[in-house]
Amino acid sequence: MNHDDLRHWSKRAADWAHDYHAGLRGKPVRAPLIPGAIASQLPPHPPEAPEPMEAIFADFDRIVPPGLTHWQHPRFFAYFPANASPASMLAEQLANAIAAQGMLWQTSPAVTEIEQVMVDWLRQSLGLPVEFTGTIHDSATTTTLSAILTMREQALEWAGLTKGLQGQPRLRIYASDQTHSSVDKAMRIAGLGQDNLVKIATDATLSMTTSALQAAIAADLAAGFVPAGVVLCAGGTSVGAFDRMGDCITVAKAYDLPVHVDAAWAGSAMICPEFRSLWAGVEGADSIVFNPHKWLGAQFDCAVQFLRDPSPQIKTLGLRPSYLQTADREEVVNFNEWTVPLGRRFRALKLWFTLRAYGLEGLRGRIRNHVAWAQDLALALGKVAEVEIVTQPSLSLFTFALGSDAATEALLTAINDDGRIYLTQTRHQGRFVIRVQVGQFDCTAQDVQMVETVVRDLL
Ligand SMILES: *Cc1c(COP(=O)(O)O)cnc(C)c1O
Numbered sequence: 001m002n003h004d005d006l007r008h009w010s011k012r013a014a015d016w017a018h019d020y021h022a023g024l025r026g027k028p029v030r031a032p033l034i035p036g037a038i039a040s041q042l043p044p045h046p047p048e049a050p051e052p053m054e055a056i057f058a059d060f061d062r063i064v065p066p067g068l069t070h071w072q073h074p075r076f077f078a079y080f081p082a083n084a085s086p087a088s089m090l091a092e093q094l095a096n097a098i099a100a101q102g103m104l105w106q107t108s109p110a111v112t113e114i115e116q117v118m119v120d121w122l123r124q125s126l127g128l129p130v131e132f133t134g135t136i137h138d139s140a141t142t143t144t145l146s147a148i149l150t151m152r153e154q155a156l157e158w159a160g161l162t163k164g165l166q167g168q169p170r171l172r173i174y175a176s177d178q179t180h181s182s183v184d185k186a187m188r189i190a191g192l193g194q195d196n197l198v199k200i201a202t203d204a205t206l207s208m209t210t211s212a213l214q215a216a217i218a219a220d221l222a223a224g225f226v227p228a229g230v231v232l233c234a235g236g237t238s239v240g241a242f243d244r245m246g247d248c249i250t251v252a253k254a255y256d257l258p259v260h261v262d263a264a265w266a267g268s269a270m271i272c273p274e275f276r277s278l279w280a281g282v283e284g285a286d287s288i289v290f291n292p293h294k295w296l297g298a299q300f301d302c303a304v305q306f307l308r309d310p311s312p313q314i315k316t317l318g319l320r321p322s323y324l325q326t327a328d329r330e331e332v333v334n335f336n337e338w339t340v341p342l343g344r345r346f347r348a349l350k351l352w353f354t355l356r357a358y359g360l361e362g363l364r365g366r367i368r369n370h371v372a373w374a375q376d377l378a379l380a381l382g383k384v385a386e387v388e389i390v391t392q393p394s395l396s397l398f399t400f401a402l403g404s405d406a407a408t409e410a411l412l413t414a415i416n417d418d419g420r421i422y423l424t425q426t427r428h429q430g431r432f433v434i435r436v437q438v439g440q441f442d443c444t445a446q447d448v449q450m451v452e453t454v455v456r457d458l459l
Contacts, residue, residue, distance in 0.1 A: 001053050009053055010093075016061070017089070024073045025447075028419025031069045038067035069422070074443040075450055078424040080237065080265045081439035084299030087357035091350035092299060102344045104324065105332035112335055115348035122292070122304055122351070125360055126270040129283050134306040135338040136347045140264035141182040142340050143289040143305045144231065147260035148173060148186040150287075150316045151229030154258060158315065165191050172220045174198045174252075175231040176208035178241035180262060183231050196225075206241035207248075208232070214251045221255075229258045234279045235266025238426040239435075240394025242266070246281025253284065258312075260287040264303070268295035269371070269395050272364045278395075287313075295370075295439045296363060298350045307338075314338055366441065370396040373448040374438040380452045386459055390428055396438040405432035414458045421454050 001009075041063045071082050102111030119134040137143045153160055155171050171192050175183050177199045187197045198216050200208045217227050230252040232243040245261065252259045261282055267290020269275045282288060288306040292298035307313060318337030326334070336342045355363075374396035381400055382389045386407075391399045401408045408425075412434050415423055423434050438448055 024070055027070060029070055029073045029076050029422035030416050031067055074440050074447045075421045076440055077436050078422045080294045080437055082293055082300045083297045083441045085297030085354050085441055087353040088297055088299045088350040091353035095346040095349045100346055102346060103336040103342050104326055104334045106326050111346045112333055114352055118348040118351040121355060123306060127276055128306055131308055132306040133310055134304060135335050137303045137305060137339055138301045140289050140291050140303045143303050144182050145186040145189055146313060146340060147287045148190050150313045151258050152190050153316045154312055155226050155228035169226040171228040172196050172198055172225045173229050174200055174213055176200050176202050176233050176243055178202055178206055178236035179231055179233045180237050208243045210247045210251050217255050227255055227257055232261045234261050234263035239391040239399055239428055240397040242278050245279050249281055249284040258286045261285045263290045265294050266395055269367050271360055272367055297441050298354045302347050370438040373445055377448050377451055390433045399428060399433040399435050401433045408432050415454055418454060421451050
C-alpha cells in the first residue's frame, strides 16, 4: 500500500461510506450483542507478510458492519448523539491526509489559527461575551479535568504542581446531584478524591438549590476545608437538568470561587437565541465546555472550552521544556499549554466546514426541529394508556416509564431487540426510566414518530 494505491482506495472508501449511510434506515440501529462474535473472526496473531489491500478491505466489509451500533442512523435516540455531518466527514478526511500535529503554533500555523477563529465563531454563535477565548479538547471529560486541575492549583496557590498534595488542606468542589460522572472522575484523577465533590441537592426544577450551595460552602469553611470551585450543570445527561446559572454563580462569586459550566450536550442548542434563557447568567462563568461533536454535526471528537481568562489554566497545564521552545513564543498561542495532552489533532477543520456548509441557520433549523419533534413525541406517548412521561422534554430529551421498573426494563429490551429504534435508560428519583433524545443530523419527523409506533407495537 503506497500513496498511489491510496488514491484508488480513498475512492473505494468514499463509495463505501456513501452506500453505508444510504442504507442505514434499513438496518437495526443497535448491534446484535453476542460477545466475542467479532473478535473470533480475526486471526489471533498479526501477519508476518504484507497482505493485499483487496483482502483487507473485503474483510473490513464482511466483519465490521455486523458488529456496529449505527451512531449515524436517523433513528438512534439513545444516549446523546455523536453527529457527523457529511461536511465534517470530508474535513476529517483532509485532516487525516494532512496528519499534522498542532501542539505548537509553528508545528502548523493553520491548525492553531483556524482553531482560534472557530472558537470565536462559536462564541458569537452561542451569544457569549467577547472576553471569552478558548480551545478545543478531545472530550468534555478532559475539559472538565482541565478546569478542576486549574481550580485545585488556584486554591493551592500553585503549590500542588511541584510539591504534590501531601500536607495540603482538603479542597472541596461543589456540583449538583445531576452533574455528569466526568466531574467525579476529574476529582479522582486530580487527586482531590471523589468524597470532596460535595453533591448539592436539587430542587423541584432540578436546579442546584442555591441556599444549600451557600450552606455547604459556609459549613466547609467552618470545618477547615478549602472551597476551590463550583461545577454547574447546563443540560444534565440523565434527564437534561439545568442549574440556575445566574443564582449559583452569584453564590460562588460571593466566596470568590471559580465556576466551570458543563454544557456538553445542551451547549449546541444555544445557537438558537430562544433557548438561551435556560442558561441565563452563564456569562459570569470562568470556563464553559460544550461538545460540537454531540449535537452540532462536527463529528467526534470535538469539545470546545471557553475561558474568561486562560492564564490560570495555562499556568496549570503548560510546560515549556527546551525542546518545545520557539522563537515566536510571545506573539503566538501554543495550544498544548491549554490542554492535558501535548499532541493535538486538527479538529478545527471540521468546525470550519460544518459551519460553512450548513450555516448557522441550517444548524439552528435542525435543532429547532429536534426540540419540536421531541415535544410532539412526548405528547403522543403520554396518550398511550400504559405510558407515563416521567420528565418533560428538556430541549429534545425526555423520559418515560411503565407502571413498574420490571415492565419498563422489559419494554426497553424488546424495543432494542426489535431494532427499528434505539433507546437507553437512566434512573430518575429511584425509578428506572427510558430516555428519548432527538438529535440525529439526518432524522425526520417520520423517524421520530417511529418511536410511538414501536412502543405501541411492543406493549
Ligand atoms: C456527554 C457528556 C459528558 C462527557 O462527554 P465526553 O466528551 O464523552 O467526555 C459530560 N457531561 C455531559 C453533560 C455530557 O452530556
